[in-house]
Amino acid sequence: MLRNRYVHCHRAFVRAYATPASSPHALVFLEHRQGILDSGSLSALTAAQQLGGKISALVVGGPDQVPGIVEKAKKLKGLDSVLHSTSPQYSAPVPEVLSPLFEKLLTESSPFTHVVSTTSSAAKSLIPRVAARLNVPAISDITSLVHDAADSSTTFTRPIYAGNAIATVRAPSSVSIKFFTVRSTAFSAASIQEGADAETLAVDPVDVPDSPTQHLKTTIAKSDRPDLGVASRVISGGRALKDANTFASTLYPLADVLGAAVGASRAAVDAGYADNSLQVGQTGKVVAPELYMALGISGAIQHLAGMKDSKLIVAVNKDPDAPIFQVADVGLVADLYEVVPQLIEKLKK
Template sequence: MFRTRTILRCQRQLSRAYATAAPPHALVFLEHRQGVIDSGSLSALTAAEQLGGQVSALIIGGKDHVQDVVHTAKKLKGVTSVLHSSSPQYVHPLPETLSPLLESLLSKSSSFTHVVSATSSLAKSVLPRVAAKLDVPAISEVTSLSHDKASNSTTFTRPIYAGNAIATVRAPASIPVKFFTVRSTAFSPAQLQEGAEAEVVAVNPVQVNDPVTEHIKTTIAKSDRPDLGVATRVVSGGRALKNAETFEATLYPLADVLGAAVGASRAAVDAGYADNSLQVGQTGKVVAPELYMALGISGAIQHLAGMKDSKLIVAVNKDPDAPIFQVADVGLVADLFQVVPELVKKLKT
């Protein structure tokens, strides 16, 4: 009899806990450059919307660009509120100057249940830092997610072992704030929604005196070609391109005629054929274009992790046993120095 009463009491307590569980409220860190929101951040918004609750966007920067970004962000699909903070320290944000602001937001409001961002270099430094201070875990490179309202838990999937396995991770209700970054190629970018007008809230910056690091300069490679991270077509070259001059002379004409971005394997980057901003792979950029052409790339597991989700993979390599042919939709065993010029010629006619 005593046992029965105890069980019933627990059931009532659990029932009340689930009934009063706060619905998801995601805080999404929106990164931007010169007033234009990064595509990866737009994908993070889409992921946050899939939680099924409120979505607040956080925008930081200098006064000159923040207002332009806010004007765009408040009209994005799924956004319920836009938080913005301006400071000279946020013009070129650093983990040491941005983390205190995020900590302040999370400490002042208990409504945020998730903190979301694209898997960018800044976010990979900021989110784990703040999560550690709050003594909660952070999950990276999320490719799908679902939120269970009954148990107030969130389940994520993320690639592990260079993309050869998918891990399913469950964050229970006992974790008050769930931090995660998303793989931008796994979620479509959020779009502007006609008639949408989210609430806009100004947030006081948190000044950091004598930060331990200082921004010196940002060097951005300029190109008329599409950005590698969001391009629908990518032409990549490997070690077989011999040198930087041959890499450029062979790949660039093909990329230009296709309207494609240029990528490179780690071997090509390490050999100095291409800038490291063009590296595709586990330690480079992860891409998933409509067309991916791998020229002279053997297909090491680290490279495959960065491009194997492409819709159509075309590979050209002299080695019939090259691993790249295992994932290629179209494979040609041939000399790329004969194939590429002929292909360029055919495409121009």
């Protein structure tokens, strides 16, 4: 028998685990910001539930962040336990500071068979780093998974070539810990379950006094509009919007009347029309809202990779041969500067 020791409420907590694990035990990295659990992390929790075994969550942060997040996390449906680690270094953690904590959890008589995270900017740096340190592969941006209890293998699907092909990847039982990140639009967000009260376990932080990377500041764009990543309606603009002022004066009134988030193509972002936090596409945010309206966007393959799973796609473009019309449910060949004011007027009525 192997023993793993955590400290909780100033007393020792000892749990025994059998080796090898008879069923999956996933560790889900729960990200949070300003006291709110990240919706992508909730989708990662839903994906972990499909493994069919135990699920633990890991919450890290500063002393003023962790208690509130733990209280929310332990009420999530499907969680068996919530591990949490508190340190000033974790208030705005960088991968070099956080990875030693993961290594500690995954090497000291670890019960975990899978490590799961949303495909966030933080996870893109952290998960491959930890996997490499443990000499195991990491599978990114998965859209489905099937775990075979008979041989302890896990099979994933993930989009490749900007979403034009789907790869099926199998992690065999010989892989001791299977790391994967989840495309949030492919899984529903886990919900709060009434009466749920997962066990909470405190984990000592790992001090990193000589980190080569330091967090300097976080700049968050403030907006009264819905968050682009989770909005049910998205209005996006492309290069045809001419400049930043035109982009704002054309798209924002329409977004406001629809209660929609605003997005942009890479061409619009590169031209300085919009902040890069609004970029939709292969190298930006992947969205799947109920309504996606593409205005003046030609539909480059990289952009389509970030929005083609939207439930209803509406495109307005002067070019009848624009690739965007190949994925659009409703297409209008017209000048957006004539169409958008008419839409706003009718929607206001």
